[in-house]
Amino acid sequence: MSGNATEAAGAGSAGDGNEKTFFGHPRGLANLFGVEMWERFSFYGMLGILPLYLYFSAAEGGLEMDRGTALGIVGAYGGLVYLSTIIAAWIADRLLAPERTLFYSAVLIMIGHLGLAVLPGYLGVGVGLLCVALGSGGVKANATAVLGTLYSEGDERRDAGFTIFYMGVNLGAFVGTALTGFFQHTVGFHVGFGLAAAGMAIGLVQYSIGRSNLGAASRVVPNPLPASRRPLVALVFVAIVVVAVALVLTGVVTAENLGDVAVGIAGVAAVVLFVILLTSAKVDGVERRRVLSFIPMFVGSAAFFALFQQQFTVLEVYSDERLNRDLFGWEMPISWVNLINPAFILILAPMFATVWAKLADRQPSTPMKFALGTAVMGGAFLLFLPMAGGHGNTSPLLAVVGILAVFTMAEMFLSPIGLSLSTKLSPKAFPAQMVALNYLSVSLGTALSGSLAKYYSPEAEASYFGTVGAVAVVIGVLIALASPFIRKLMSGVR
Numbered sequence: 001m002s003g004n005a006t007e008a009a010g011a012g013s014a015g016d017g018n019e020k021t022f023f024g025h026p027r028g029l030a031n032l033f034g035v036e037m038w039e040r041f042s043f044y045g046m047l048g049i050l051p052l053y054l055y056f057s058a059a060e061g062g063l064e065m066d067r068g069t070a071l072g073i074v075g076a077y078g079g080l081v082y083l084s085t086i087i088a089a090w091i092a093d094r095l096l097a098p099e100r101t102l103f104y105s106a107v108l109i110m111i112g113h114l115g116l117a118v119l120p121g122y123l124g125v126g127v128g129l130l131c132v133a134l135g136s137g138g139v140k141a142n143a144t145a146v147l148g149t150l151y152s153e154g155d156e157r158r159d160a161g162f163t164i165f166y167m168g169v170n171l172g173a174f175v176g177t178a179l180t181g182f183f184q185h186t187v188g189f190h191v192g193f194g195l196a197a198a199g200m201a202i203g204l205v206q207y208s209i210g211r212s213n214l215g216a217a218s219r220v221v222p223n224p225l226p227a228s229r230r231p232l233v234a235l236v237f238v239a240i241v242v243v244a245v246a247l248v249l250t251g252v253v254t255a256e257n258l259g260d261v262a263v264g265i266a267g268v269a270a271v272v273l274f275v276i277l278l279t280s281a282k283v284d285g286v287e288r289r290r291v292l293s294f295i296p297m298f299v300g301s302a303a304f305f306a307l308f309q310q311q312f313t314v315l316e317v318y319s320d321e322r323l324n325r326d327l328f329g330w331e332m333p334i335s336w337v338n339l340i341n342p343a344f345i346l347i348l349a350p351m352f353a354t355v356w357a358k359l360a361d362r363q364p365s366t367p368m369k370f371a372l373g374t375a376v377m378g379g380a381f382l383l384f385l386p387m388a389g390g391h392g393n394t395s396p397l398l399a400v401v402g403i404l405a406v407f408t409m410a411e412m413f414l415s416p417i418g419l420s421l422s423t424k425l426s427p428k429a430f431p432a433q434m435v436a437l438n439y440l441s442v443s444l445g446t447a448l449s450g451s452l453a454k455y456y457s458p459e460a461e462a463s464y465f466g467t468v469g470a471v472a473v474v475i476g477v478l479i480a481l482a483s484p485f486i487r488k489l490m491s492g493v494r
Contacts, residue, residue, distance in 0.1 A: 025161045026150040028218075031210035032143050033165055035106065037172035038203025039139050042113055042196040043081075044342075045176030046132065048335035049184045049192050050074055051316050054125075061189050063121065065255070068454045071313040072259030075450010077129050078309055079262040082443030084137025086269055089145070089436035091138075093429075094225040098142040098149075099211070099218040105138025106204050113197035117190050128193070137439070144435045148423030149217040159363075159420050163353035166416040170345035172199075177342070181335035223282070223429045259454070262447035270298065270440045273433065282429035286491045290425040291434075293489035296479055297367065297421065298441045300374040303475045304414050305445025306452060307377050307468060308407060311338055313453035314464075322387075322395045322458055332397075340401055344408035352412045365494055366421050367483040373414025375476025380406040381469030388461035424493045 054070035056062025065073075092101040112131025116124050147165055151158045176199060184192035225233065247253040253261050277283060277291045319325065319337040326332075356363050364372070383403045387395045418438050426434030456464050479486075487494075 025157055025164065028150050028210075028213040028215060029147065029161055029165065031207060031213050032147050033168035034210070035102075035203050035207040036139070036143050036165065037168035038199050038206065039106065039109060039136065039143075040169045040172030041176035041199040041203070042109060042172075043132065043136055043176070044173035044338065045180035045199065046113060046116065046193060046196040047074070047078070047312050048177040048181050048316075048338045049189060050077070051312065052184070052320075052334060053189045063125070067317070069256050071317070071453040072257075072450045073255060074313055075309070075447050075453060076258040076262035077133060078312065078450070079259075079266055079443045079447030080129075080133040081136045082140070082439040082446060083262070083266055083269060084134045085141035085436040085439040085443070086137075086273065086433070087134070088138035089141045089433045092142050092145065093221070093223050093431070093433055095221065097219045097221045098145040098431075099214055101138055102142040102146060103207065103211070105135045105142065106200065106207060108132075108135030109139065110197055110200040110204060111135075113193060113200055117194035117197055124193075140439055141436050144419050144423065144438075145431055146214055146218040148426075148431065148435075149215065157357070158424070159417065160353045160357045162416045162420040163349055163356065163412075166419070167346060167349045170342035170349065174339055174342035174346065177335060177338045181333040181338075184335070185333035222431055259447060259450040263444065263451055266440060266444040266447050270437065270444060273437050273440065277427060277430055277434065277437070280427070280429065283427045287427040289489045289491050290493060291427065293486050293491075294421070294425055294434075294437065296482055296486055297370045297418070298437070300370045300475055300479045301414060301418055301438070301441035302445040302448070303472050304374045304377050304410065305442050306448035307381055307445075307472055308411060308415075309442075309446040309449035310453060311341060311404075311407070313449050314456045317453075317456065318395070318400075322390065322393060323400060324393050324395060324397055327397075337400065337404075340404040341408055341411070344405050345411070348408055348412055349416075361494065363494075365483060365487055366417060366490070367479060367486040369413045369417045371476045371480035371483065373410045373412075373417075373476070374479060375473045376406060376410035376413065378469045378472025378474075378476060380404075380410060381465050381472070384465040384469075385462060388465060391458070421493075425490065 051070055051074045053062050054065045054073060055067045057064050088101055088105060092098040095101075096104070108131050112128045112133075112135060114128075115131060116128030118124065119127055143165075147162065151161060176196065180192035180195050183195055244253075274291070274295065278288055283291070315337055316334065319334045323337065325334070325336075380403055383406060387399060418441070419435075422435045422438035423431065452468060
Protein backbone atom coordinates (compact mmCIF):
# COMPACT_ATOMS: atom_id res chain seq x y z
CA MET A 1 0.00 0.00 0.00
CA SER A 2 2.82 2.41 0.81
CA GLY A 3 4.43 1.64 -2.54
CA ASN A 4 1.22 2.65 -4.30
CA ALA A 5 1.20 5.96 -2.45
CA THR A 6 4.76 6.69 -3.51
CA GLU A 7 4.08 5.80 -7.13
CA ALA A 8 0.98 7.98 -7.16
CA ALA A 9 2.91 10.86 -5.69
CA GLY A 10 5.64 10.53 -8.29
CA ALA A 11 3.19 10.20 -11.14
CA GLY A 12 1.18 13.17 -10.05
CA SER A 13 4.14 15.44 -9.61
CA ALA A 14 6.24 14.73 -12.61
CA GLY A 15 4.28 17.15 -14.68
CA ASP A 16 3.83 17.45 -18.44
CA GLY A 17 2.96 20.12 -20.93
CA ASN A 18 -0.74 20.05 -20.02
CA GLU A 19 -0.28 20.21 -16.23
CA LYS A 20 -2.15 23.09 -14.55
CA THR A 21 0.22 24.81 -12.17
CA PHE A 22 0.31 27.41 -9.41
CA PHE A 23 3.32 29.67 -10.10
CA GLY A 24 5.04 26.71 -11.73
CA HIS A 25 4.12 24.29 -8.95
CA PRO A 26 1.41 21.60 -8.66
CA ARG A 27 -2.03 23.19 -8.42
CA GLY A 28 -2.76 21.49 -5.10
CA LEU A 29 -0.18 23.84 -3.56
CA ALA A 30 -2.69 26.70 -3.94
CA ASN A 31 -5.34 24.86 -1.92
CA LEU A 32 -2.91 23.89 0.84
CA PHE A 33 -1.53 27.44 0.83
CA GLY A 34 -5.07 28.73 1.46
CA VAL A 35 -6.12 26.37 4.25
CA GLU A 36 -2.80 26.81 6.06
CA MET A 37 -3.10 30.59 5.71
CA TRP A 38 -6.53 30.65 7.37
CA GLU A 39 -5.51 28.12 10.01
CA ARG A 40 -2.53 30.31 10.91
CA PHE A 41 -4.80 33.41 10.79
CA SER A 42 -6.89 31.87 13.55
CA PHE A 43 -4.00 30.27 15.45
CA TYR A 44 -1.64 33.24 15.62
CA GLY A 45 -4.48 35.71 15.98
CA MET A 46 -5.56 33.86 19.11
CA LEU A 47 -2.01 33.21 20.36
CA GLY A 48 -1.11 36.90 20.12
CA ILE A 49 -3.73 37.84 22.70
CA LEU A 50 -3.78 34.63 24.79
CA PRO A 51 -0.99 35.47 27.29
CA LEU A 52 -2.49 38.94 27.81
CA TYR A 53 -5.91 37.38 28.45
CA LEU A 54 -4.40 35.07 31.06
CA TYR A 55 -2.35 37.59 33.09
CA PHE A 56 -4.20 40.89 32.56
CA SER A 57 -6.36 42.09 35.46
CA ALA A 58 -10.11 41.54 35.53
CA ALA A 59 -10.60 45.29 34.98
CA GLU A 60 -8.68 44.90 31.68
CA GLY A 61 -10.77 41.87 30.68
CA GLY A 62 -8.23 39.23 31.78
CA LEU A 63 -8.16 36.31 34.21
CA GLU A 64 -5.54 37.78 36.64
CA MET A 65 -3.26 34.72 36.50
CA ASP A 66 0.30 34.87 37.82
CA ARG A 67 2.43 36.05 34.88
CA GLY A 68 5.03 33.28 35.10
CA THR A 69 2.29 30.66 35.22
CA ALA A 70 0.50 32.30 32.29
CA LEU A 71 3.65 32.25 30.13
CA GLY A 72 4.27 28.62 31.09
CA ILE A 73 0.74 27.73 29.99
CA VAL A 74 1.23 29.51 26.66
CA GLY A 75 4.44 27.56 26.07
CA ALA A 76 2.81 24.30 27.13
CA TYR A 77 -0.16 24.98 24.86
CA GLY A 78 2.16 25.66 21.92
CA GLY A 79 4.05 22.48 22.75
CA LEU A 80 0.77 20.52 22.86
CA VAL A 81 -0.13 21.77 19.38
CA TYR A 82 2.99 20.24 17.90
CA LEU A 83 2.90 17.21 20.21
CA SER A 84 -0.57 16.38 18.90
CA THR A 85 0.93 15.99 15.43
CA ILE A 86 1.98 12.49 16.59
CA ILE A 87 -1.61 11.46 17.17
CA ALA A 88 -2.78 13.07 13.94
CA ALA A 89 0.08 11.56 11.94
CA TRP A 90 -0.65 8.10 13.34
CA ILE A 91 -4.34 8.48 12.45
CA ALA A 92 -3.35 9.58 8.94
CA ASP A 93 -0.84 6.75 8.43
CA ARG A 94 -2.98 3.97 9.92
CA LEU A 95 -6.68 4.95 9.69
CA LEU A 96 -7.89 7.91 7.60
CA ALA A 97 -5.07 9.01 5.25
CA PRO A 98 -3.53 12.51 5.42
CA GLU A 99 -6.15 14.45 3.43
CA ARG A 100 -9.20 13.34 5.43
CA THR A 101 -7.36 13.81 8.74
CA LEU A 102 -6.48 17.34 7.62
CA PHE A 103 -10.12 18.20 6.92
CA TYR A 104 -11.51 16.87 10.22
CA SER A 105 -8.73 18.62 12.14
CA ALA A 106 -9.69 21.97 10.60
CA VAL A 107 -13.27 21.45 11.82
CA LEU A 108 -11.99 20.83 15.37
CA ILE A 109 -9.98 24.07 15.27
CA MET A 110 -13.07 26.11 14.45
CA ILE A 111 -14.94 24.49 17.37
CA GLY A 112 -12.07 25.42 19.71
CA HIS A 113 -12.03 29.08 18.70
CA LEU A 114 -15.78 29.25 19.19
CA GLY A 115 -15.29 27.84 22.70
CA LEU A 116 -12.79 30.59 23.56
CA ALA A 117 -15.14 33.23 22.17
CA VAL A 118 -18.37 32.02 23.78
CA LEU A 119 -17.56 30.10 26.96
CA PRO A 120 -16.63 32.20 30.02
CA GLY A 121 -13.39 32.19 32.02
CA TYR A 122 -11.34 29.06 32.59
CA LEU A 123 -13.99 26.80 30.99
CA GLY A 124 -13.50 28.57 27.65
CA VAL A 125 -9.72 28.43 28.04
CA GLY A 126 -9.72 24.70 28.79
CA VAL A 127 -12.17 23.62 26.07
CA GLY A 128 -10.90 26.10 23.51
CA LEU A 129 -7.17 25.45 23.88
CA LEU A 130 -7.60 21.66 23.91
CA CYS A 131 -9.65 21.65 20.69
CA VAL A 132 -7.41 24.16 18.92
CA ALA A 133 -4.25 22.32 20.01
CA LEU A 134 -5.46 18.92 18.77
CA GLY A 135 -6.89 20.38 15.57
CA SER A 136 -3.85 22.49 14.76
CA GLY A 137 -1.59 19.48 15.26
CA GLY A 138 -3.68 17.57 12.75
CA VAL A 139 -3.55 20.35 10.18
CA LYS A 140 0.17 20.97 10.54
CA ALA A 141 1.32 17.35 10.25
CA ASN A 142 -0.98 16.47 7.40
CA ALA A 143 -0.86 19.66 5.33
CA THR A 144 2.89 19.10 5.14
CA ALA A 145 2.50 15.40 4.34
CA VAL A 146 -0.08 16.12 1.62
CA LEU A 147 2.18 18.79 0.15
CA GLY A 148 5.01 16.27 0.02
CA THR A 149 2.89 13.95 -2.19
CA LEU A 150 2.69 16.66 -4.87
CA TYR A 151 6.42 16.37 -5.69
CA SER A 152 8.49 13.43 -6.89
CA GLU A 153 11.60 12.52 -4.87
CA GLY A 154 14.08 14.31 -7.14
CA ASP A 155 11.94 17.35 -7.96
CA GLU A 156 14.15 20.44 -7.51
CA ARG A 157 11.00 22.56 -7.02
CA ARG A 158 10.34 20.95 -3.62
CA ASP A 159 12.20 23.39 -1.32
CA ALA A 160 10.86 26.36 -3.30
CA GLY A 161 7.33 24.94 -3.04
CA PHE A 162 7.61 24.51 0.71
CA THR A 163 8.88 28.07 0.98
CA ILE A 164 5.84 29.36 -0.97
CA PHE A 165 3.65 27.28 1.35
CA TYR A 166 5.45 28.93 4.26
CA MET A 167 4.42 32.32 2.87
CA GLY A 168 0.80 31.28 3.41
CA VAL A 169 1.62 30.52 7.03
CA ASN A 170 3.00 33.99 7.57
CA LEU A 171 0.40 35.86 5.54
CA GLY A 172 -2.26 34.32 7.79
CA ALA A 173 -0.17 35.03 10.89
CA PHE A 174 0.28 38.68 9.92
CA VAL A 175 -3.36 39.45 9.12
CA GLY A 176 -4.72 37.37 12.02
CA THR A 177 -2.43 39.02 14.57
CA ALA A 178 -3.21 42.50 13.23
CA LEU A 179 -6.99 42.10 13.31
CA THR A 180 -7.41 40.15 16.54
CA GLY A 181 -4.91 42.43 18.29
CA PHE A 182 -6.73 45.53 17.09
CA PHE A 183 -10.18 44.27 18.16
CA GLN A 184 -8.85 43.04 21.51
CA HIS A 185 -7.24 46.45 22.08
CA THR A 186 -10.35 48.42 21.10
CA VAL A 187 -13.31 46.15 21.94
CA GLY A 188 -12.31 43.16 24.05
CA PHE A 189 -10.74 39.71 24.18
CA HIS A 190 -13.81 37.67 23.22
CA VAL A 191 -14.33 39.63 20.01
CA GLY A 192 -10.73 38.83 19.09
CA PHE A 193 -11.31 35.12 19.76
CA GLY A 194 -14.53 35.24 17.71
CA LEU A 195 -12.66 36.72 14.77
CA ALA A 196 -10.25 33.78 14.89
CA ALA A 197 -13.22 31.37 14.65
CA ALA A 198 -14.58 33.25 11.62
CA GLY A 199 -11.20 33.03 9.89
CA MET A 200 -11.06 29.27 10.32
CA ALA A 201 -14.59 28.94 8.94
CA ILE A 202 -13.49 30.76 5.77
CA GLY A 203 -10.52 28.43 5.50
CA LEU A 204 -12.77 25.37 5.70
CA VAL A 205 -14.98 26.64 2.88
CA GLN A 206 -11.97 27.38 0.67
CA TYR A 207 -10.44 24.00 1.37
CA SER A 208 -13.65 22.09 0.67
CA ILE A 209 -13.97 23.70 -2.76
CA GLY A 210 -10.48 22.66 -3.89
CA ARG A 211 -10.02 19.22 -2.29
CA SER A 212 -10.05 17.48 -5.69
CA ASN A 213 -6.75 19.20 -6.65
CA LEU A 214 -4.80 17.21 -4.07
CA GLY A 215 -4.75 13.94 -5.99
CA ALA A 216 -5.21 10.30 -5.05
CA ALA A 217 -1.89 9.90 -3.23
CA SER A 218 -3.05 12.06 -0.30
CA ARG A 219 -6.06 9.76 0.24
CA VAL A 220 -4.05 6.55 0.49
CA VAL A 221 -3.56 5.05 3.96
CA PRO A 222 0.18 4.17 3.83
CA ASN A 223 0.21 1.55 6.59
CA PRO A 224 -3.37 0.44 7.38
CA LEU A 225 -4.13 -0.77 10.89
CA PRO A 226 -5.53 -4.33 10.86
CA ALA A 227 -9.14 -4.47 12.04
CA SER A 228 -8.19 -6.99 14.72
CA ARG A 229 -5.94 -4.42 16.46
CA ARG A 230 -8.41 -1.54 16.51
CA PRO A 231 -10.09 -2.44 19.84
CA LEU A 232 -6.68 -2.53 21.58
CA VAL A 233 -5.72 0.84 20.12
CA ALA A 234 -9.05 2.33 21.23
CA LEU A 235 -8.42 0.99 24.73
CA VAL A 236 -4.96 2.59 24.82
CA PHE A 237 -6.37 5.97 23.81
CA VAL A 238 -9.06 5.77 26.50
CA ALA A 239 -6.43 4.83 29.09
CA ILE A 240 -4.28 7.85 28.13
CA VAL A 241 -7.25 10.18 28.55
CA VAL A 242 -8.16 8.65 31.94
CA VAL A 243 -4.58 8.98 33.21
CA ALA A 244 -4.35 12.59 32.03
CA VAL A 245 -7.61 13.51 33.78
CA ALA A 246 -6.51 11.71 36.96
CA LEU A 247 -3.18 13.57 37.04
CA VAL A 248 -4.98 16.90 36.80
CA LEU A 249 -7.66 16.04 39.38
CA THR A 250 -5.08 14.77 41.89
CA GLY A 251 -2.91 17.89 41.53
CA VAL A 252 0.11 16.14 40.03
CA VAL A 253 -0.24 18.33 36.95
CA THR A 254 -1.06 21.93 37.75
CA ALA A 255 -1.14 25.24 35.92
CA GLU A 256 2.15 26.14 37.60
CA ASN A 257 4.11 23.08 36.39
CA LEU A 258 2.29 22.54 33.09
CA GLY A 259 5.13 24.01 31.03
CA ASP A 260 7.74 21.67 32.55
CA VAL A 261 5.39 18.71 32.13
CA ALA A 262 4.99 19.57 28.45
CA VAL A 263 8.79 19.64 28.02
CA GLY A 264 9.08 16.19 29.59
CA ILE A 265 6.28 14.71 27.51
CA ALA A 266 7.68 16.12 24.26
CA GLY A 267 11.16 14.80 25.07
CA VAL A 268 9.92 11.30 25.92
CA ALA A 269 7.63 11.23 22.86
CA ALA A 270 10.54 12.16 20.60
CA VAL A 271 12.70 9.35 21.98
CA VAL A 272 9.87 6.84 21.58
CA LEU A 273 9.13 7.88 17.99
CA PHE A 274 12.81 7.77 17.02
CA VAL A 275 13.03 4.24 18.50
CA ILE A 276 9.91 3.12 16.60
CA LEU A 277 11.22 4.39 13.28
CA LEU A 278 14.72 3.01 13.84
CA THR A 279 13.61 -0.49 14.92
CA SER A 280 10.61 -1.13 12.65
CA ALA A 281 10.98 -4.08 10.26
CA LYS A 282 9.28 -1.92 7.61
CA VAL A 283 12.26 0.49 7.60
CA ASP A 284 15.20 -0.62 5.44
CA GLY A 285 18.89 0.15 5.99
CA VAL A 286 19.04 3.31 3.90
CA GLU A 287 15.89 4.68 5.53
CA ARG A 288 17.30 3.87 8.98
CA ARG A 289 20.47 5.85 8.28
CA ARG A 290 18.37 8.77 7.09
CA VAL A 291 16.34 8.72 10.32
CA LEU A 292 19.60 8.70 12.30
CA SER A 293 20.80 11.72 10.33
CA PHE A 294 17.79 13.65 11.56
CA ILE A 295 18.80 13.42 15.25
CA PRO A 296 21.30 16.36 15.24
CA MET A 297 18.88 18.41 13.12
CA PHE A 298 16.16 17.62 15.68
CA VAL A 299 18.38 19.03 18.44
CA GLY A 300 19.14 22.16 16.40
CA SER A 301 15.48 22.66 15.58
CA ALA A 302 14.45 22.31 19.24
CA ALA A 303 17.08 24.87 20.29
CA PHE A 304 15.97 27.23 17.52
CA PHE A 305 12.30 27.10 18.49
CA ALA A 306 13.06 27.42 22.21
CA LEU A 307 14.22 30.93 21.30
CA PHE A 308 12.03 31.71 18.30
CA GLN A 309 8.74 30.90 20.08
CA GLN A 310 9.58 33.36 22.85
CA GLN A 311 7.91 35.89 20.58
CA PHE A 312 4.72 34.73 22.32
CA THR A 313 6.12 34.61 25.86
CA VAL A 314 9.13 36.79 26.70
CA LEU A 315 8.68 39.19 23.78
CA GLU A 316 5.03 39.81 24.70
CA VAL A 317 6.10 40.80 28.20
CA TYR A 318 8.95 42.85 26.71
CA SER A 319 6.43 44.63 24.49
CA ASP A 320 4.19 45.27 27.49
CA GLU A 321 6.85 46.50 29.93
CA ARG A 322 9.99 47.53 28.02
CA LEU A 323 9.10 48.51 24.45
CA ASN A 324 8.27 52.09 23.46
CA ARG A 325 5.04 51.46 21.51
CA ASP A 326 4.21 55.08 20.81
CA LEU A 327 3.43 55.64 17.13
CA PHE A 328 2.96 59.36 16.52
CA GLY A 329 0.89 59.75 19.67
CA TRP A 330 -1.02 56.45 19.32
CA GLU A 331 -0.10 53.45 21.46
CA MET A 332 0.40 50.31 19.41
CA PRO A 333 -1.40 47.18 20.75
CA ILE A 334 0.98 44.96 22.71
CA SER A 335 0.39 41.92 20.50
CA TRP A 336 1.33 43.84 17.34
CA VAL A 337 4.98 43.13 18.09
CA ASN A 338 4.10 39.73 16.63
CA LEU A 339 3.33 41.37 13.28
CA ILE A 340 6.97 42.11 12.60
CA ASN A 341 8.19 38.55 11.97
CA PRO A 342 5.45 37.55 9.48
CA ALA A 343 5.88 40.87 7.68
CA PHE A 344 9.56 40.09 7.14
CA ILE A 345 8.66 36.54 6.06
CA LEU A 346 6.42 37.92 3.32
CA ILE A 347 9.35 40.05 2.13
CA LEU A 348 12.13 37.49 2.49
CA ALA A 349 10.41 34.20 1.61
CA PRO A 350 10.19 34.92 -2.14
CA MET A 351 13.87 35.94 -2.09
CA PHE A 352 14.95 32.74 -0.33
CA ALA A 353 12.73 30.61 -2.61
CA THR A 354 14.31 32.22 -5.66
CA VAL A 355 17.83 31.76 -4.32
CA TRP A 356 17.28 28.06 -3.51
CA ALA A 357 15.74 27.48 -6.95
CA LYS A 358 18.58 29.31 -8.76
CA LEU A 359 21.31 27.55 -6.82
CA ALA A 360 19.67 24.12 -7.26
CA ASP A 361 22.32 21.51 -6.34
CA ARG A 362 24.84 24.28 -5.48
CA GLN A 363 22.83 25.54 -2.47
CA PRO A 364 24.11 24.85 1.07
CA SER A 365 23.41 21.38 2.37
CA THR A 366 20.50 20.92 4.74
CA PRO A 367 22.76 20.38 7.80
CA MET A 368 24.51 23.68 7.05
CA LYS A 369 21.15 25.44 6.73
CA PHE A 370 20.18 24.07 10.15
CA ALA A 371 23.52 25.15 11.60
CA LEU A 372 23.08 28.67 10.23
CA GLY A 373 19.49 28.91 11.42
CA THR A 374 20.33 27.87 15.00
CA ALA A 375 23.44 30.05 15.31
CA VAL A 376 21.81 33.16 13.77
CA MET A 377 18.83 32.73 16.10
CA GLY A 378 21.20 32.74 19.08
CA GLY A 379 22.88 35.83 17.67
CA ALA A 380 19.51 37.59 17.49
CA PHE A 381 19.05 37.15 21.24
CA LEU A 382 22.50 38.58 21.88
CA LEU A 383 21.38 41.73 20.04
CA PHE A 384 19.04 42.50 22.97
CA LEU A 385 22.08 43.00 25.24
CA PRO A 386 22.79 46.68 24.39
CA MET A 387 19.27 47.56 25.62
CA ALA A 388 19.41 45.36 28.72
CA GLY A 389 19.14 46.99 32.13
CA GLY A 390 16.83 49.81 31.08
CA HIS A 391 13.70 50.85 32.96
CA GLY A 392 10.15 51.23 31.71
CA ASN A 393 9.03 51.39 28.09
CA THR A 394 12.26 52.83 26.72
CA SER A 395 13.51 50.23 24.21
CA PRO A 396 13.28 51.69 20.67
CA LEU A 397 10.74 50.01 18.41
CA LEU A 398 13.12 50.28 15.46
CA ALA A 399 15.77 48.27 17.33
CA VAL A 400 13.31 45.46 18.05
CA VAL A 401 12.21 45.52 14.39
CA GLY A 402 15.85 44.99 13.42
CA ILE A 403 16.27 42.12 15.87
CA LEU A 404 13.13 40.43 14.55
CA ALA A 405 14.50 40.79 11.01
CA VAL A 406 17.41 38.63 12.21
CA PHE A 407 14.87 36.21 13.76
CA THR A 408 13.30 35.92 10.32
CA MET A 409 16.55 35.27 8.47
CA ALA A 410 17.33 32.50 10.94
CA GLU A 411 13.84 31.09 10.45
CA MET A 412 14.21 30.96 6.67
CA PHE A 413 17.35 28.86 7.01
CA LEU A 414 15.67 26.28 9.22
CA SER A 415 11.89 26.16 9.57
CA PRO A 416 10.59 25.63 5.99
CA ILE A 417 13.68 23.53 5.23
CA GLY A 418 12.80 21.28 8.18
CA LEU A 419 9.34 20.70 6.72
CA SER A 420 10.83 19.73 3.38
CA LEU A 421 13.56 17.58 4.96
CA SER A 422 11.09 15.51 6.97
CA THR A 423 9.33 14.45 3.74
CA LYS A 424 12.66 13.67 2.00
CA LEU A 425 14.05 11.55 4.84
CA SER A 426 10.80 9.77 5.72
CA PRO A 427 10.55 5.96 5.50
CA LYS A 428 7.92 4.88 2.97
CA ALA A 429 5.82 3.19 5.65
CA PHE A 430 5.79 6.22 7.98
CA PRO A 431 5.58 9.45 5.93
CA ALA A 432 3.27 11.41 8.24
CA GLN A 433 5.00 10.18 11.40
CA MET A 434 8.36 11.46 10.13
CA VAL A 435 6.71 14.85 9.60
CA ALA A 436 5.38 14.54 13.16
CA LEU A 437 8.94 13.96 14.38
CA ASN A 438 9.92 17.30 12.86
CA TYR A 439 7.00 18.93 14.65
CA LEU A 440 8.04 17.21 17.87
CA SER A 441 11.24 19.27 17.73
CA VAL A 442 9.01 22.34 17.47
CA SER A 443 6.88 21.00 20.34
CA LEU A 444 9.91 20.54 22.58
CA GLY A 445 11.28 23.97 21.68
CA THR A 446 7.93 25.69 22.13
CA ALA A 447 7.35 24.09 25.53
CA LEU A 448 10.88 25.16 26.50
CA SER A 449 10.06 28.72 25.44
CA GLY A 450 7.41 28.80 28.14
CA SER A 451 9.59 27.18 30.80
CA LEU A 452 12.53 29.49 30.03
CA ALA A 453 10.26 32.53 30.12
CA LYS A 454 9.79 32.05 33.87
CA TYR A 455 13.41 33.12 34.33
CA TYR A 456 12.99 36.36 32.39
CA SER A 457 12.52 39.69 34.12
CA PRO A 458 13.52 43.22 33.11
CA GLU A 459 16.05 43.19 35.96
CA ALA A 460 17.76 40.00 34.67
CA GLU A 461 17.76 40.80 30.95
CA ALA A 462 21.53 40.73 30.44
CA SER A 463 22.07 37.28 31.96
CA TYR A 464 18.91 35.88 30.37
CA PHE A 465 19.47 37.02 26.77
CA GLY A 466 23.20 36.36 26.99
CA THR A 467 22.88 32.79 28.27
CA VAL A 468 20.15 31.49 25.96
CA GLY A 469 21.68 33.25 22.95
CA ALA A 470 25.17 31.82 23.55
CA VAL A 471 23.85 28.26 23.99
CA ALA A 472 22.06 28.40 20.62
CA VAL A 473 25.19 29.73 18.88
CA VAL A 474 27.26 26.86 20.28
CA ILE A 475 24.71 24.26 19.11
CA GLY A 476 24.76 25.78 15.62
CA VAL A 477 28.55 25.58 15.47
CA LEU A 478 28.51 21.93 16.58
CA ILE A 479 26.01 21.01 13.83
CA ALA A 480 28.20 22.76 11.25
CA LEU A 481 31.24 20.76 12.40
CA ALA A 482 29.26 17.51 12.19
CA SER A 483 27.81 18.36 8.77
CA PRO A 484 30.00 15.99 6.68
CA PHE A 485 29.08 13.00 8.87
CA ILE A 486 25.37 13.95 8.83
CA ARG A 487 25.38 14.23 5.02
CA LYS A 488 26.89 10.75 4.76
CA LEU A 489 24.04 9.33 6.85
CA MET A 490 21.50 11.13 4.67
CA SER A 491 22.46 8.73 1.85
CA GLY A 492 22.11 11.04 -1.13
CA VAL A 493 19.42 13.37 0.25
CA ARG A 494 20.57 17.00 0.25
